[in-house]
Amino acid sequence: MADVNLEQLRVTPWDGGVSPYDIGHKKLGMWLFLLSDSLTFSALLIGYSYVRTANANWPMPFHIWPSITLATLMTLILLSSSLTMVLAVAASKNGDRQKAVRYIGLTMLGGVGFIVLHGNEWMELIHEGVRLWTNPWGVPLFGATFFTLTGLHMAHVASGVIYLGVIAAGVAKGRFDHEDVESSGLYWHFVDLVWMFIFPLVYLLSVSSK
């Protein structure tokens, strides 16, 4: 331990030996990607909130049952999958590969559950006549904003499930190390974080008062 510290002292930043962030390149790359992705989502969310507050007759199609209850259940599922992901990262840090793979599997299960519930919600709305540029209740833009926002988020969840599957397979084979698990964890928590804004802005702000 002591000689490692001495070694670090000797190496100057110009020799490429000092790591200013003290994290690996994969994790740093994931952080930078998430920073840019958060800007994509905030642009969509702020654009949506703008038209939402600027229109007095914005559609309020979400009833407490089934829409809001199911969306709350979806939030619960995503938050719980974040918990299992964080436990997977902790297990992989302790070198317990089997436990890590099990927890990643649970996380993927949560992601699939979310997609199934949300797909059901989409079908319901399409069945009620919501299209990208029209709907039966009011401002036509509702469909475009709803499907774009939740669609982009669902695409993130779907690719996250695939990403986690690849990571889990690699960890089981011993091909991926802890940093890969941690990076995929960062991605998954970010997807969860974005839903923490979509859920209140899209659903809770448009609860039907009838």
Added chain:
Amino acid sequence: MSTGIEHNHAEAGSRLYVLVWIYLLAITAVEVVLAYMHLFSTHVMLAILMILSVVKAALIVAYFMHLKFERASLILSIVPAGVVVISLLAVFFPDGFRVLELQAR
């Protein structure tokens, strides 16, 4: 000896994560109940929901994404950049109220 200490550390870590998870669920429950009761106008509701959501996002970033335990250099590279750019996007927001005031009723 050392494995015992590490085990304790991992145990404490898991408990912290579960605690954060419970906090997140509790804030979500508050949001849903507020929406159910229809107490506020859209704009007040928007403000309340945004504040609660930012708290949730901060909890996720700090504990689940582990940023609280990273070096200050990483925190200072990620957080201010994101906050400033998102705030700049929100600069357009008050214009939405102008549209609402001007439109035909």
